[in-house]
Amino acid sequence: VVRIEHVSKRYVLGGQEVHALKDITLDIEDGVFLAIAGPSGSGKSTLLNLIGCIDTPSSGKIFLSGQDVSDKTPDQLASLRARSIGFIFQTFNLLPVLTAAENVEYPLLQLLHMDAEERRERVHYFLKIVGLAEKMRHRPNELSGGQRQRVAIARALAIEPAIVLADEPTANLDRKTGDAIIELMKDINRRLKTTFIFSTHDQRVMSAADRQVRIEDGSLRMLGVRTGE
Amino acid sequence: VVRIEHVSKRYVLGGQEVHALKDITLDIEDGVFLAIAGPSGSGKSTLLNLIGCIDTPSSGKIFLSGQDVSDKTPDQLASLRARSIGFIFQTFNLLPVLTAAENVEYPLLQLLHMDAEERRERVHYFLKIVGLAEKMRHRPNELSGGQRQRVAIARALAIEPAIVLADEPTANLDRKTGDAIIELMKDINRRLKTTFIFSTHDQRVMSAADRQVRIEDGSLRMLGVRTGE
Numbered sequence: 239v240v241r242i243e244h245v246s247k248r249y250v251l252g253g254q255e256v257h258a259l260k261d262i263t264l265d266i267e268d269g270v271f272l273a274i275a276g277p278s279g280s281g282k283s284t285l286l287n288l289i290g291c292i293d294t295p296s297s298g299k300i301f302l303s304g305q306d307v308s309d310k311t312p313d314q315l316a317s318l319r320a321r322s323i324g325f326i327f328q329t330f331n332l333l334p335v336l337t338a339a340e341n342v343e344y345p346l347l348q349l350l351h352m353d354a355e356e357r358r359e360r361v362h363y364f365l366k367i368v369g370l371a372e373k374m375r376h377r378p379n380e381l382s383g384g385q386r387q388r389v390a391i392a393r394a395l396a397i398e399p400a401i402v403l404a405d406e407p408t409a410n411l412d413r414k415t416g417d418a419i420i421e422l423m424k425d426i427n428r429r430l431k432t433t434f435i436f437s438t439h440d441q442r443v444m445s446a447a448d449r450q451v452r453i454e455d456g457s458l459r460m461l462g463v464r465t466g467e
Numbered sequence: 468v469v470r471i472e473h474v475s476k477r478y479v480l481g482g483q484e485v486h487a488l489k490d491i492t493l494d495i496e497d498g499v500f501l502a503i504a505g506p507s508g509s510g511k512s513t514l515l516n517l518i519g520c521i522d523t524p525s526s527g528k529i530f531l532s533g534q535d536v537s538d539k540t541p542d543q544l545a546s547l548r549a550r551s552i553g554f555i556f557q558t559f560n561l562l563p564v565l566t567a568a569e570n571v572e573y574p575l576l577q578l579l580h581m582d583a584e585e586r587r588e589r590v591h592y593f594l595k596i597v598g599l600a601e602k603m604r605h606r607p608n609e610l611s612g613g614q615r616q617r618v619a620i621a622r623a624l625a626i627e628p629a630i631v632l633a634d635e636p637t638a639n640l641d642r643k644t645g646d647a648i649i650e651l652m653k654d655i656n657r658r659l660k661t662t663f664i665f666s667t668h669d670q671r672v673m674s675a676a677d678r679q680v681r682i683e684d685g686s687l688r689m690l691g692v693r694t695g696e
C-alpha cells in the first residue's frame with residue numbers, strides 16, 4: 239500500500255547539506271504492523287512525514303495505493319490525507335483553543351457522510367478507549383503530557399483511516415497505559431486491516447510489530463544487512 | 468533540600484473540582500537521585516512544577532533549602548529559579564527563534580560572573596556531552612524530537628544548578644542515547660552533589676535512582692504503603 243523508491247531528503251543549513259534520508263527503498267504491505275526503529279536523529283520522523291505527504295522528498299518517488307503522490311495537486315493531497323491517513327505526531331499538535339473532544343472531532347468534520355450525532359458517538363468512543371472519558375472537556379493545557387498524547391492518538395484513529403502513521407505514540411505513557419494503547423492498535427489492525435507504521439524507541443511496540451526496519455543516520459538497515467543488497 | 472508539607476493542588480473546571488495532588492508530604496534529601504513514577508495523569512508534572520516554583524499549591528507549604536517559598540516575592544522566586552533550579556520540561560519549551568547554542572546559553576546570561584568566552588565554552592561542552600556538537604546552529608524546528616529533548620537537558624545542566632527537575636527526560640530517546648544521558652546525570656550527581664528529581668516512565672531511570680516514590684491519582688504511595696502511615 240506504500241511504496242518508497244530511492245527517496246532522499248536533504249536540507250541546506252548555513253551553507254552545508256544535511257542528509258536526513260539517503261536513498262531509501264521500501265515496500266510496505268497492506269495491513270502490516272510495521273515498526274521503524276533507530277537512534278535519535280536518524281530520520282524516522284522525516285520518513286513518516288514523507289509517507290504522510292506532509293513533506294516532499296528531495297529525490298525519489300512515493301506511491302500510496304499505487305498512485306504517485308508527486309503527481310497530485312495540493313488539494314488532492316489534502317483530500318487524500320483527510321480520508322485515508324491518520325497521523326499521530328511526535329509533538330501531538332493539538333489545537334490549544336479546542337477541548338479534547340473538539341480536537342478529536344475536527345478531522346471528522348471533513349467526512350461528509352457523518353452527521354453531528356454520529357460524530358459525537360465516535361468521539362466519545364475513541365476518547366473512552368484511550369482512557370480519557372472524563373477529560374473530554376479539558377483543553378490541552380489542562381491535560382498531562384500522556385493525556386495529550388492519547389488525545390492525538392484518538393484523533394488519528396477516529397477517522398478509521400486506511401493508514402495510521404504513529405510517531406513515537408507511547409513516548410509519554412507509563413507501561414500499563416502504553417500496553418493498552420498497543421493492544422488497541424493491534425486490535426484495529428486485525429479487525430479493520432488498517433496499516434500501522436510506527437516510529438518508536440519502545441521495545442514493546444517493536445515486539446508487537448510483525449515487521450521491523452531500522453534506520454541509522456538516514457539509511458535503512460535490516461537485520462544487519464542493508465536492504466536491497 | 469526540598470520539603471513538601473501537606474501540599475494539595477486543585478483546579479476548577481466547568482464547575483467541577485479536579486484534585487491533581489492530594490495532601491502530599493515528602494522530604495527530599497540533598498544530593499539524592501530521586502525518581503517519581505506513576506501512571507499518566509497521576510500528578511508528576513504538577514508536583515515538579517510546584518517544587519520548581521513555576522506554580523503554587525492550593526494548600527500546604529514548600530520549602531527550598533529551609534526557606535518557605537510562599538514568603539517570596541515574584542522577583543525573589545525568579546532569581547531563585549535562575550540560580551539554583553534547572554528544569555527540563557516534558558514539552559522542552561525551547562525558544563523557536565534561537566539556535567540550540569543560543570537556547571542553552573540563555574539561562575547563563577543571568578549568571579553575571581561569566582563572560583562571553585566562558586559562556587561559549589560551557590555551551591559547547593554541554594551540547595557536546597549530550598551528543599549535539601554538530602547541531603549547535605540548528606533551530607528547534609530543524610532538530611528531531613530527541614535532539615530537542617537533549618537541548619532542553621543541556622540547557623538545564625549548563626547553569627550547574629543545585630537542583631535539577633527532569634520531567635520525563637528520556638521519553639523521546641532511543642535506548643543508547645537515553646542510557647548515556649542517565650550516566651551523565653549520575654556522574655554530575657556524584658561529582659557536584661546536585662540533587663536530581665525525575666518524573667519518569669522509564670524503567671532504566673528508576674533503576675538508576677537511589678530513591679523512588681510513586682504517585683497514583685494525586686496521592687503518594689511508597690512500596691504499597693502510603694507515606695506518613
Ligand SMILES: Nc1ncnc2c1ncn2[C@@H]1O[C@H](COP(=O)(O)OP(=O)(O)OP(=O)(O)O)[C@@H](O)[C@H]1O
Pocket residue numbers: 249250251256257258276277278279280281282283284285328437602605608609610611612613614639640641
Ligand atoms: N529543517 C531542517 N534542517 C536541517 N536539518 C534538519 C531539519 N529537519 C530535520 N533535520 C535533521 O534531520 C535529521 C533527522 O531528523 P528526524 O526528526 O527524522 O529524526 P528522528 O529519527 O525522528 O529522531 P528522534 O528519535 O529524535 O525523534 C536530524 O539529524 C535533524 O537534525
Ligand SMILES: Nc1ncnc2c1ncn2[C@@H]1O[C@H](COP(=O)(O)OP(=O)(O)OP(=O)(O)O)[C@@H](O)[C@H]1O
Pocket residue numbers: 373376379380381382383384385410411412478479480485486487505506507508509510511512513514557666
Ligand atoms: N489546568 C488544569 N485544569 C484541570 N485539570 C488539570 C489542569 N492541569 C492538569 N490537570 C489534571 O491534573 C492531573 C495531573 O496532571 P500531570 O500533568 O501532573 O500528570 P502527569 O503525572 O505528569 O502525567 P503524564 O505522565 O501523562 O505526563 C491530570 O489528570 C490533568 O488532567
Ligand SMILES: [Mg+2]
Pocket residue numbers: 282283284328405437611612613
Ligand atoms: Mg522523531
Ligand SMILES: [Mg+2]
Pocket residue numbers: 382383384511512513557634666
Ligand atoms: Mg507529565
